[in-house]
Amino acid sequence: MKHLIFVIALAGAFCGVWLHAQESTPTILVSRQLAAQEGLNVGDAVELATDERGGKSVAFRIAGIYEPTPDPMRLGAVPREVRLHLPDLLALTRDESTPEGTEHVEAINVALANPEDASAFAAELNAKMPGILARTTSGAAGSGTTFVVLERFHLAIAAVTILASTVFLLALTIMLVDERREAVGMLRLIGLPARRILVQVLLEGLLIASCGAVFGLVLARGSEYLINAFFQWRYDTALVFVRVTPSVAAVCVAIAVPLGAVATVAASWALLRRSGLRLARR
Amino acid sequence: MKPSAPLSPTVLSTTRGAFAFAWRSLVRQPARATLGILGVAAVGALLFDMLLLSEGLVISMRDLLDRMGFEIRVTATDQLPGQGQDILDGADAASSIATLPSVRSVITMRTEDATIERPDGSELRTSLLGVGGGSRRPWTVIRGREVADTGLEVVVNDCTATRLKLEPDATITLRATCARGAEAPPPVSFRVAGIAEFPFDTPGSSETGTTAAALAAACGADVDRSADFLVVTSTGDPDKAAAEIAALRPDLRPFTNEQALSQMERGGFTYFRQISTVLTTVTLSFALLLISVLLTVSVNQRLGEVAALRALGFSRRRVVLDVLSESALIVGIGGMLSLPLGALLAVWLDQILKGMPGIPTSLHFFVFQPQALWMHGALLAATAILAALYPMRIVARLPIAATLRNEVTG
Numbered sequence: 001m002k003h004l005i006f007v008i009a010l011a012g013a014f015c016g017v018w019l020h021a022q023e024s025t026p027t028i029l030v031s032r033q034l035a036a037q038e039g040l041n042v043g044d045a046v047e048l049a050t051d052e053r054g055g056k057s058v059a060f061r062i063a064g065i066y067e068p069t070p071d072p073m074r075l076g077a078v079p080r081e082v083r084l085h086l087p088d089l090l091a092l093t094r095d096e097s098t099p100e101g102t103e104h105v106e107a108i109n110v111a112l113a114n115p116e117d118a119s120a121f122a123a124e125l126n127a128k129m130p131g132i133l134a135r136t137t138s139g140a141a142g143s144g145t146t147f148v149v150l151e152r153f154h155l156a157i158a159a160v161t162i163l164a165s166t167v168f169l170l171a172l173t174i175m176l177v178d179e180r181r182e183a184v185g186m187l188r189l190i191g192l193p194a195r196r197i198l199v200q201v202l203l204e205g206l207l208i209a210s211c212g213a214v215f216g217l218v219l220a221r222g223s224e225y226l227i228n229a230f231f232q233w234r235y236d237t238a239l240v241f242v243r244v245t246p247s248v249a250a251v252c253v254a255i256a257v258p259l260g261a262v263a264t265v266a267a268s269w270a271l272l273r274r275s276g277l278r279l280a281r282r
Numbered sequence: 283m284k285p286s287a288p289l290s291p292t293v294l295s296t297t298r299g300a301f302a303f304a305w306r307s308l309v310r311q312p313a314r315a316t317l318g319i320l321g322v323a324a325v326g327a328l329l330f331d332m333l334l335l336s337e338g339l340v341i342s343m344r345d346l347l348d349r350m351g352f353e354i355r356v357t358a359t360d361q362l363p364g365q366g367q368d369i370l371d372g373a374d375a376a377s378s379i380a381t382l383p384s385v386r387s388v389i390t391m392r393t394e395d396a397t398i399e400r401p402d403g404s405e406l407r408t409s410l411l412g413v414g415g416g417s418r419r420p421w422t423v424i425r426g427r428e429v430a431d432t433g434l435e436v437v438v439n440d441c442t443a444t445r446l447k448l449e450p451d452a453t454i455t456l457r458a459t460c461a462r463g464a465e466a467p468p469p470v471s472f473r474v475a476g477i478a479e480f481p482f483d484t485p486g487s488s489e490t491g492t493t494a495a496a497l498a499a500a501c502g503a504d505v506d507r508s509a510d511f512l513v514v515t516s517t518g519d520p521d522k523a524a525a526e527i528a529a530l531r532p533d534l535r536p537f538t539n540e541q542a543l544s545q546m547e548r549g550g551f552t553y554f555r556q557i558s559t560v561l562t563t564v565t566l567s568f569a570l571l572l573i574s575v576l577l578t579v580s581v582n583q584r585l586g587e588v589a590a591l592r593a594l595g596f597s598r599r600r601v602v603l604d605v606l607s608e609s610a611l612i613v614g615i616g617g618m619l620s621l622p623l624g625a626l627l628a629v630w631l632d633q634i635l636k637g638m639p640g641i642p643t644s645l646h647f648f649v650f651q652p653q654a655l656w657m658h659g660a661l662l663a664a665t666a667i668l669a670a671l672y673p674m675r676i677v678a679r680l681p682i683a684a685t686l687r688n689e690v691t692g
Contacts, residue, residue: 040647051533077548118590131462132459133395133459145637145638145639146639148640149634149635149637149638150635150638152634152637153634153635155629155630155636156631157328157561157631160324160328160627161328161565161568163324164321164324164325164328164568165568167320167324168317168318168321168572168576170317171313171314171317171318171321171576172572172575172576174313174314174317175314175576175579175580175583176579178314178583179579179583227560231556232390259302
């Protein structure tokens, strides 16, 4: 019995020491991509060093695997990253000549009690501390401007595409209206006024344009899934490349339907100005 | 080797006749022909621009790197210059690399943020570049002279000179913000030696260049041997020089210009190549669909006419050739118009994209290359043929007697 108690006590002490060692090992988070490439799992012990030879390595335990925040500015670069607590990083990277507590950091993020004071706070800090540069997050977000520019670029491409579509649409409607020249002539001859026929053409144009717009949205929705799936696979990222939002869909419909209707009416206009006899003549 | 046989006069005459006939068909319906051609011109212009965009950034960046005259960039990590860690012993690394037989010259580059005090007390933010280790400079002096190797002198870009109304020999007070060195270095007076053009000048941004020693002084340090990266000129073989540098300093990463471009292509540049591919595909599909519909409707409206021509003795091959010639004329004329239109559109789109922060003035997204012109022509020719396939099939299988009877009795 005494032996058993002794063995249990010894095992308990060993577990305690082991658990303490586990707890005292600093922890890190590993990006999903790095974990997949290196076969790392939560709870694994790893060593990090600042040089390739592994000198001055420090042991860490993987506390979790994280999905990196998608960053369009780093598209194509597989994020092989780990996240450390700042004191652990400073301890790992500090050179011998730097006393502890005097290391430099690249940036400090400040959350204000009142975010509207950001500009005033940055200006005050710049005036009081000449060695640092304080900027509001909106001012520092150069990448934000990048996406504004890209949006402008996409709008320009869309404008050219709409222009080309309009020209083609006009050509097609002219041909289709021309095909119905005799039918329109007969309608005029049996007494239907030009205005009545124009309304009919307009309604027909609206119907066709609406059907086309709905088909276009369905196509866009389908291609949204395909494009996102392809590029997310291609770049190993969670970034969303195409998103058909309700506002985008509304803009498309608001452009496509009136454009289709106007093109139909414009193509019919010249035809309806001619007399019924001239139109019906073979 | 047997010389290729010339086209027989009959084939030439048939082709010429088909084109003349197609031309008359287009002229007879001016509105639809004009709109069709204009549509192709607009689509072709977009296609041309996408072809220019697919390689434009890479060509422009290669040109920019080549013009700087340095063939290798050496960094502390796998990141491209300006994106990774500093080389802490940059000056020593430059000295040892300069002794390699395949290396002609090495200079260190280090950039820090700084502000220049204006006479009215306000400040102009600038980027202060310190160059050390050799006599070559990455900038080109356009007025005044080069900075002296000793003393506190700078060259400023045109934007800085204009905004501060500076001329050579003026004095400015500069306060640097440095990653290492004194926490808040005192302001330092510099003499403006000249006005210079910096290769990576961005529109509206202030750039200042000086020596590494003067930059260290601005940072409040007596000596600072660190560098953001090193730039190297080889004696003629950059690959060999890069290999020697990698062998000498395995902790550093040398990039030849081609390797740097390749890394950029895999990184941020890839977006433009992808969008170019997607838009090229969409544009071509769009053009194919619309030209095909235009020709099909046009042919359907002229079935009686085609049947009458067949009855008069036109061969099946000839009427098919007429449809193909009509497609070729619409796409050909539209394609020719698309080139000047595309050039104008490229200027506009380039201006939009250059609004992105950090894009050097001399970098362009749309760059002309003869290969793009050939590709444009080939893609449009393929579109013309593919678009004409279905209407050609209609006229080829047209039953002459039944069609004529329908025309008379319909």
